[in-house]
């Protein structure tokens with residue numbers, strides 16, 4: 001196992017080299033994926049005033065895999081996630097999607113390139129039905145930000161929306177709830193609708209922000225099984241930021257571990273579980 005001591009930002013190299021330096025195996029995403037496959041982050045640094053929340057982090061979330069980003073409270077996960085989705089502009093570094101530099105692009109432009117995201121707080125339309133919420137995920141993509149186009153869709157677009165909605169209702173096990181008002185659903189059901197909405201958008205790379213938040217164990221397992229199935233069937237990539245270690249360990253193919261804004265380890269779930277550095281980061285220095 002090849003664990004890395006934390007490096008100063010100036011010693012960081014581009015993601016491919018950094019990933020292979022960090023990785024305990026040669027099977028990491030950077031080693032397996034051709035260039036431009038999925039989401040690649042290089043030298044990502046984000047400062048809030050004098051506080052460096054993310055410090056020269058590098059990682060990749062390729063297609064066909066679930067990549068996890070974990071770390072203790074305050075490690076920089078949400079900040080990294082927000083930079084990937086376009087809500088935060090990095091102080092330094094580069095974010096590439098399918099080989100294109102998207103560092104300065106707004107969220108809508110990233111969505112058009114195939115980047116979809118869920119929200120921890122779930123921005124569902126509570127007065128609309130499950131089916132309507134999911135359909136909106138596809139309609140918004142077809143409209144490309146033009147509300148008029150959303151109203152005046154062509155017959156082919158209407159068929160595409162219907163097909164995508166049916167597929168997602170089945171995939172997420174939501175058929176029985178299709179006519180329910182979203183505002184009346186449980187948190188677990190709402191998570192599935194939120195996932196369904198982003199799946200209907202047919203994005204190639206999904207960013208999932210703490211999707212197990214508010215779910216019980218059974219709901220979390222169900223959610224994880226759907227994510228695994230989606231990646232296997234569609235070949236899309238997933239970047240999962242998550243606290244629930246049960247979910248992380250069961251669905252992720254590869255994990256990156258942040259601590260105090262720095263990437264301290266990467267590897268398979270088993271390798272991460274066995275890492276003294278990761279344990280120390282979670283439990284505190286006295287456990288090292």
Ligand SMILES: Nc1ncnc2c1ncn2[C@@H]1O[C@H](COP(=O)(O)OP(=O)(O)OP(=O)(O)O)[C@@H](O)[C@H]1O
Pocket residue numbers: 048051052053071072073074075076077078079080
């Ligand atoms: N808008 C902000 N302004 C100032 N500091 C911030 C801001 N957002 C985050 N931070 C700081 O950046 C660091 C990383 O925070 P972040 O929320 O990304 O961590 P996290 O790993 O997502 O934590 P948690 O697991 O608790 O959600 C923390 O020190 C936090 O206080």
